[in-house]
Amino acid sequence: MALQDRFEKVDSKFVNIQSHDYDSLDFDETYLKSGDSYVADNVEAVMTERYELKAIQKIDAVKNWYDLSLNEQRRLLSEFIQSLISEDGILFLDQDFHLARVVDRVLKQESEFLDFDLFLHGENNKSVVYILGNGDVYVENDGKTAKSDRIADASQLQKLRRNIYRMRGIDSDSGVSSLNFRYHDFLISAVFTPSEFYVIRKSADITPNISVLSCLASSKLNILFIGGFNSGKSLCMEKLINFFSSKYLNSRSVLLQCSPYIKPLRDSVFPVETEFVSSVSDFRGIFDNILRLNSECIFVDNLQEDFLPCFINSFNDEITSALRLTFRACGLDDCVERLSGLYAKELNTSFEFAKRKIFSKFNLVVELEASECGVDVFRNFYLVNSNDSDISFDKLEVSADSLASILENLSEKFRNI
Numbered sequence: 001m002a003l004q005d006r007f008e009k010v011d012s013k014f015v016n017i018q019s020h021d022y023d024s025l026d027f028d029e030t031y032l033k034s035g036d037s038y039v040a041d042n043v044e045a046v047m048t049e050r051y052e053l054k055a056i057q058k059i060d061a062v063k064n065w066y067d068l069s070l071n072e073q074r075r076l077l078s079e080f081i082q083s084l085i086s087e088d089g090i091l092f093l094d095q096d097f098h099l100a101r102v103v104d105r106v107l108k109q110e111s112e113f114l115d116f117d118l119f120l121h122g123e124n125n126k127s128v129v130y131i132l133g134n135g136d137v138y139v140e141n142d143g144k145t146a147k148s149d150r151i152a153d154a155s156q157l158q159k160l161r162r163n164i165y166r167m168r169g170i171d172s173d174s175g176v177s178s179l180n181f182r183y184h185d186f187l188i189s190a191v192f193t194p195s196e197f198y199v200i201r202k203s204a205d206i207t208p209n210i211s212v213l214s215c216l217a218s219s220k221l222n223i224l225f226i227g228g229f230n231s232g233k234s235l236c237m238e239k240l241i242n243f244f245s246s247k248y249l250n251s252r253s254v255l256l257q258c259s260p261y262i263k264p265l266r267d268s269v270f271p272v273e274t275e276f277v278s279s280v281s282d283f284r285g286i287f288d289n290i291l292r293l294n295s296e297c298i299f300v301d302n303l304q305e306d307f308l309p310c311f312i313n314s315f316n317d318e319i320t321s322a323l324r325l326t327f328r329a330c331g332l333d334d335c336v337e338r339l340s341g342l343y344a345k346e347l348n349t350s351f352e353f354a355k356r357k358i359f360s361k362f363n364l365v366v367e368l369e370a371s372e373c374g375v376d377v378f379r380n381f382y383l384v385n386s387n388d389s390d391i392s393f394d395k396l397e398v399s400a401d402s403l404a405s406i407l408e409n410l411s412e413k414f415r416n417i
Contacts, residue, residue: 043098048105050088051081055106066112066167066183077103112163113200114156117186119148120202131160133196160198164190176276181259204235212378215404217244218413222323222361226335227368232377233326236368237301238262240324244297245269248414251296254321256287258302270295274304283307287314291321296414300325308339309346312358322414323361332365332382332393360386363410365393378403383410 058080059065065073078099085092085099092098108115119129119139128140135157137148152160165172167183179190182203189199216223217240227233241255245266255264259275272290277283287310290298298321303311308327315323329335336355343354367380381403382393396406 043092043094044102046090047081047085047092047098047102051084051102052106054084055081055103056110059106059110066163070107073107074100074103077106110159112167112183113186114152114160114163116150116152116160116200120186120200125202126204128199128201131157131198131200133157157196161190161192161196164188164198170276179259179275181275182261182263187261204232209378211404213239213243214247215407216240216324216366217247219364219407219411220322220414221363221407221411223325223364223366224335224362225324225326225366225368226329226332227326227379228330229328231368233328233368234261234301237299237324237326238264241269241299242266244414248296251414252293253297253299254290254293254295256290256298256300256303258304262299262301269299274307277304277307280307280310284310284314287311291319295321297322297324302326302328305342306346309343312343312361313347315361325362332367332380335365356386356389356391359384359391359393364407 055077058077062068062076068076081099081103085095116129116131116137120127126141130138130140130145131152132138135152135154137150137152138145139148162172164179165174165176167188168179168181170176177191177193179188181188185203187201187203191197225233225236238261241253241262242265244251244253245264245268249268251268253269255262255269255271257271257273260271260273262271264271270293272286274283274286277286300311300323303325327335327339329338336359339358340351340355343349343358344351347354349357362384365380365382365384366378367382369377369379381396381398383396385392385394396403398406
């Protein structure tokens, strides 16, 4: 068959493809048989019809897909589709150009957030995206929430659900009913049952007070960080961990957290997650093994309240690791009441005994408060004084910058051996 005849035959089959209504096309496989070479000038329509589903299946088969860079994803899909084209023996006009467009189209529709993150573009964007189970999409900005014109259909919700499971590194049939974690620069909350909804926001950044951060990281004191919702406890802890691991290069440390909100920069920090730990006895086994690491410091962030009494009770005088722990509370009084109540209920003790048992573990309480300007605010500092009969908290009426000199006299520093 002459080349011109091939053009005419293919054109007659795909004359209506220009509308790009791919779903309504009915390609005659007689003219696209594997092993034969045909020329198609309606390239993107043909490529999409033949290879889009296979490309998506390829993405699903790559377990670390979202760990790859965009360029790596693009290269992998391009090479995969090129191999399929070669197997089918199809000769496309301007193949590289159209293949790149098809790959970009697949990557966009299969991206982590199905482009819902477009509402969050901008380095300091503080918007929040809410995606409901009925497909409605709401965007919150500066405390005001408005319904978006964007509607998520059932297929997109299914893909988003699958992607969030994948981002968290678990199978979609795991039976998990909710997730709350950090993925790159995004904070993701998802509820799958009984009412499905998703919340996506960008992770905020803070500019820490370096002198305070240095003294908090260097001191071998046990320190409790408290603050209300969105007060920056995890962000402050992340800065503290990275400062510690950078300053004390040869010191081992452990990060114990519920879900992966904090991402340590250095391998000397061993992250342990407890989100899918189902019982206190299982947690106790995990903590016993953490102690075997003989770390210089244990950082604990957002640990489940069910596990806190066990953790605090197990953190006895034989443990030489320093402790940094966060707890959500609206002030010192709220912290004392709630932590002591948790301990007393779980271990069947009196409130006063629980209070002494818990706070005798700590030397310092640091209260944080939310900041609109992205700077972490150290609101109050309390020295903990304990004896056999009572616990008291002495508020330090000093600026954050003056704290370092005070702590110098209270505890020795870590050594970078």
